[in-house]
Amino acid sequence: MTDRIAVLAHEKFPDRSKTANGVLRYADYEVAAVLDRDRPGERVADHLPDVPDAPIVESFADVPGDVDALIVGIAPIGGGFDESWRPDVRGAIEAGCDVISGLHYFLNDDEEFAELAAEHGVDLRDVRKPHDDLTVAQGRSDEVSADVVLTVGTDCSVGKMTATMEIVEAARDAGIDACAIPTGQTGIMIEGWGNPVDRVVSDFTAGAVEEMILEKGDEHDLLVVEGQGTIVHPAYSAVTCGILHGAMADKLVLCHAAGREAIHGYEDTALPPIEEYVDLYESLAAPVHETEVVAGALNTADIDDDDEAREAVEEFADEVDAPATDLIRFGADEVVEAIR
Amino acid sequence: MTDRIAVLAHEKFPDRSKTANGVLRYADYEVAAVLDRDRPGERVADHLPDVPDAPIVESFADVPGDVDALIVGIAPIGGGFDESWRPDVRGAIEAGCDVISGLHYFLNDDEEFAELAAEHGVDLRDVRKPHDDLTVAQGRSDEVSADVVLTVGTDCSVGKMTATMEIVEAARDAGIDACAIPTGQTGIMIEGWGNPVDRVVSDFTAGAVEEMILEKGDEHDLLVVEGQGTIVHPAYSAVTCGILHGAMADKLVLCHAAGREAIHGYEDTALPPIEEYVDLYESLAAPVHETEVVAGALNTADIDDDDEAREAVEEFADEVDAPATDLIRFGADEVVEAIR
Numbered sequence: 001m002t003d004r005i006a007v008l009a010h011e012k013f014p015d016r017s018k019t020a021n022g023v024l025r026y027a028d029y030e031v032a033a034v035l036d037r038d039r040p041g042e043r044v045a046d047h048l049p050d051v052p053d054a055p056i057v058e059s060f061a062d063v064p065g066d067v068d069a070l071i072v073g074i075a076p077i078g079g080g081f082d083e084s085w086r087p088d089v090r091g092a093i094e095a096g097c098d099v100i101s102g103l104h105y106f107l108n109d110d111e112e113f114a115e116l117a118a119e120h121g122v123d124l125r126d127v128r129k130p131h132d133d134l135t136v137a138q139g140r141s142d143e144v145s146a147d148v149v150l151t152v153g154t155d156c157s158v159g160k161m162t163a164t165m166e167i168v169e170a171a172r173d174a175g176i177d178a179c180a181i182p183t184g185q186t187g188i189m190i191e192g193w194g195n196p197v198d199r200v201v202s203d204f205t206a207g208a209v210e211e212m213i214l215e216k217g218d219e220h221d222l223l224v225v226e227g228q229g230t231i232v233h234p235a236y237s238a239v240t241c242g243i244l245h246g247a248m249a250d251k252l253v254l255c256h257a258a259g260r261e262a263i264h265g266y267e268d269t270a271l272p273p274i275e276e277y278v279d280l281y282e283s284l285a286a287p288v289h290e291t292e293v294v295a296g297a298l299n300t301a302d303i304d305d306d307d308e309a310r311e312a313v314e315e316f317a318d319e320v321d322a323p324a325t326d327l328i329r330f331g332a333d334e335v336v337e338a339i340r
Numbered sequence: 341m342t343d344r345i346a347v348l349a350h351e352k353f354p355d356r357s358k359t360a361n362g363v364l365r366y367a368d369y370e371v372a373a374v375l376d377r378d379r380p381g382e383r384v385a386d387h388l389p390d391v392p393d394a395p396i397v398e399s400f401a402d403v404p405g406d407v408d409a410l411i412v413g414i415a416p417i418g419g420g421f422d423e424s425w426r427p428d429v430r431g432a433i434e435a436g437c438d439v440i441s442g443l444h445y446f447l448n449d450d451e452e453f454a455e456l457a458a459e460h461g462v463d464l465r466d467v468r469k470p471h472d473d474l475t476v477a478q479g480r481s482d483e484v485s486a487d488v489v490l491t492v493g494t495d496c497s498v499g500k501m502t503a504t505m506e507i508v509e510a511a512r513d514a515g516i517d518a519c520a521i522p523t524g525q526t527g528i529m530i531e532g533w534g535n536p537v538d539r540v541v542s543d544f545t546a547g548a549v550e551e552m553i554l555e556k557g558d559e560h561d562l563l564v565v566e567g568q569g570t571i572v573h574p575a576y577s578a579v580t581c582g583i584l585h586g587a588m589a590d591k592l593v594l595c596h597a598a599g600r601e602a603i604h605g606y607e608d609t610a611l612p613p614i615e616e617y618v619d620l621y622e623s624l625a626a627p628v629h630e631t632e633v634v635a636g637a638l639n640t641a642d643i644d645d646d647d648e649a650r651e652a653v654e655e656f657a658d659e660v661d662a663p664a665t666d667l668i669r670f671g672a673d674e675v676v677e678a679i680r
Binding site: 239280 | 542543577580586606611620628
């Protein structure tokens with residue numbers, strides 16, 4: 001039976017609630033309500049027309065019917081816990097709900113929540129807490145029978161998680177037994193498992209990816225690994241590089257946001273030309289495992305006009321020197337064809 | 341006053357005691373004795389002629405005179421604690437000595453040692469335990485007034501730590517106010533401070549380097565950052581990449597071990613040509629901060645004949661397309677000249 005969930009997204013739905021939106025769009029849950037105290041009475045469909053509709057309510061107390069879990073679907077900068085959410089989390093636990101969070105602040109380390117959860121017999125699932133048995137990579141991801149595709153990016157927040165999920169869905173629609181390998185909190189919440197690669201000990205970055213690939217790689221025909229960051233990121237490139245070498249991907253899909261010119265939050269760092277990204281990802285991966293950028297995924301959400309978006313996609317395809325699309329706007333056919 | 345120390349290196353001195361040897365060679369300590377139960381009665385000078393001499397003894401009880409600290413100078417694969425060392429560590433604590441360890445196993449988490457240390461008022465210093473305030477890089481390492489040089493490598497264990505220390509010493513001899521930025525346990529033990537970059541949360545890898553550079557960069561004219569791993573390592577490249585972007589180095593020194601053909605412990609992964617390393621490090625660093633490989637440091641310890649070693653150095657210089665030397669065998673003049 002599908003779990004019924006509520007999604008906390010106070011004051012941030014829908015434009016700054018990446019995790020909530022990902023869960024609404026891709027996870028296999030029945031969504032009872034979204035919590036946003038700025039929009040009570042509105043509906044999800046008013047904002048995101050292409051995901052299953054649900055009411056927006058002011059607090060957990062207003063969620064209609066019983067739910068199995070409350071998902072924290074937003075994160076303040078720094079990943080802390082916003083104290084204004086405490087009554088909702090408390091209410092959920094007292095109603096016998098599990099609480100699922102991808103915050104850096106672990107709910108299990110919060111004394112009140114931990115005690116309350118024990119009392120009510122519910123689980124607090126901190127998906128960003130790595131498990132204790134991670135270790136260094138052995139360089140064995142190429143031994144699995146599945147083809148491995150990795151989404152890589154020109155920056156953070158260009159759509160790698162979305163591309164990963166869209167490619168898996170489209171591949172399944174095309175009859176391919178595909179599986180997502182989630183590496184970040186949203187992907188982990190959607191799939192219900194995975195290693196939060198940005199939170200592991202740095203020496204274990206590649207190992208955390210390899211562990212997942214070895215676990216799933218002989219059960220499916222295609223693994224699509226969710227990439228993180230970008231290889232030229234002033235702060236997060238370590239994670240990107242560890243995933244690149246840990247995944248030993250056969251094929252790469254380069255993700256980019258149309259119009260992005262500098263690294264988000266690091267405006268002094270200009271994005272290099274797309275051709276240079278292709279060269280960098282391929283030449284950096286090659287000594288460990290030969291790979292190729294076989295497709296481009298362009299996020300054109302900021303372009304209103306469809307013709308203009310189509311032009312941007314064509315230009316991007318030229319730069320990548322491979323088929324490209326906006327997976328949400330124009331579908332995933334080109335990409336699925338390219339990774340077959 | 342210089343601290344007097346003893347160095348634990350049971351059964352591994354001198355060929356498998358990298359940390360002990362680094363401390364003997366570069367740290368500002370007076371070494372009272374090396375502990376190696378396989379070599380009691382021998383002397384350090386019998387094995388390492390170019391470091392200050394000291395007796396080798398069987399156990400802590402045999403160390404002559406009082407010492408301030410016991411340093412654990414070896415590490416089993418995996419970084420665990422070898423129970424056969426327990427009497428020595430216990431003896432040191434009971435004698436009022438601090439114990440300094442770079443093991444993954446934290447002495448402070450060992451109940452017996454923690455209690456004993458509290459009782460005797462000594463410090464257990466686990467240098468591989470990152471401090472709690474690390475965070476993401478801001479891309480600001482280029483704001484310091486010092487020139488920043490980073491040692492990068494073709495593999496693990498090719499001599500990056502040694503090159504770092506040799507360059508700092510030679511630069512000081514040449515009248516340059518130089519400072520090492522230690523990123524690994526041996527460097528941290530030698531310098532007495534530093535962040536163990538391979539143990540930090542992966543998202544904070546670059547940030548852990550940046551923090552050190554911002555701390556020291558306006559106090560000195562030259563910072564030499566100790567690199568880790570290699571950018572094409574199947575397991576550890578994340579750490580290498582984070583250091584590369586976090587350091588925002590002005591100049592790189594490429595370190596290599598003569599004759600190394602495959603990644604140590606990953607024999608399926610052949611080392612790419614030296615020219616390719618130069619391209620990779622420079623092109624990967626450039627979008628964050630332009631840099632250049634300005635010198636090569638070749639470790640020729642495995643070549644007996646001096647002429648042959650000289651030839652290997654010349655060949656390496658051609659491949660790097662920059663001046664090269666074996667810093668231990670032939671001195672550091674070329675490298676110091678190249679980084680001025």
